[in-house]
């Protein structure tokens with residue numbers, strides 16, 4: 001079965017937040033993504049709301065419930081009390097717990113599962129009680145001990161952090177080395193019964209080799225590269241609309 005695509009709306013929200021105006025519409029672009037066949041929508045609301053605002057969450061929940069009931073809402077974040085309460089309120093189908101510090105520009109590493117086992121076990125149990133699937137952000141070179149610690153938290157899946165793979169760009173030898181690490185970790189995860197998600201800096205170019213190397217990949221969440229492509233491939237048609245609006 002091909003990996004499901006969850007479209008991350010953080011980049012759209014960040015663009016929207018440049019002005020005190022309602023466009024680009026986070027929910028509107030979420031609707032376009034789901035109508036085009038995306039399996040779900042991902043948001044990573046951070047405490048400072050610099051991308052997704054907490055006020056976006058009920059609209060996205062309603063979009064899925066009212067128009068795309070088969071789709072999934074995936075909320076990513078650090079499991080502090082505020083985030084856990086947001087999840088309880090908006091009931092995403094999946095929560096991805098990420099070890100982000102509020103000062104971090106973006107997510108750049110997976111959990112140290114053993115060091116944070118108490119926090120993770122408690123959070124996973126609380127979220128699962130509310131009916132969510134729980135995934136934990138995980139380094140791409142995770143070994144058996146690390147993945148066993150992830151499994152021991154009670155989580156359903158891990159999301160492999162693909163930033164280092166994405167950073168290899170067109171260095172094919174480096175990309176192969178990063179893929180090898182992901183492939184090994186993914187095999188261990190599958191053996192011990194953890195589902196596999198992946199995300200960060202994925203693109204059309206690097207997605208196919210990843211999917212081939214990780215046959216059990218369940219879901220990819222993609223925002224930055226997908227939004228960049230949406231701008232690039234939508235630019236010409238948009239310029240034509242504006243030229244037409246300038247008059248003849």
Ligand SMILES: CC(=O)[C@@H](O)[C@H](O)COP(=O)(O)O
Pocket residue numbers: 008010011043044051076098105106107137199200201223224
């Ligand atoms: C968990 C993760 O990998 C992140 O990629 C994140 O959700 C991206 O968010 P930003 O686009 O806000 O950096």
Ligand SMILES: NCC(=O)COP(=O)(O)O
Pocket residue numbers: 008042076159198199200201202221222223224225226
């Ligand atoms: N979990 C990763 C994600 O949602 C999107 O990451 P990116 O494509 O914006 O790097």
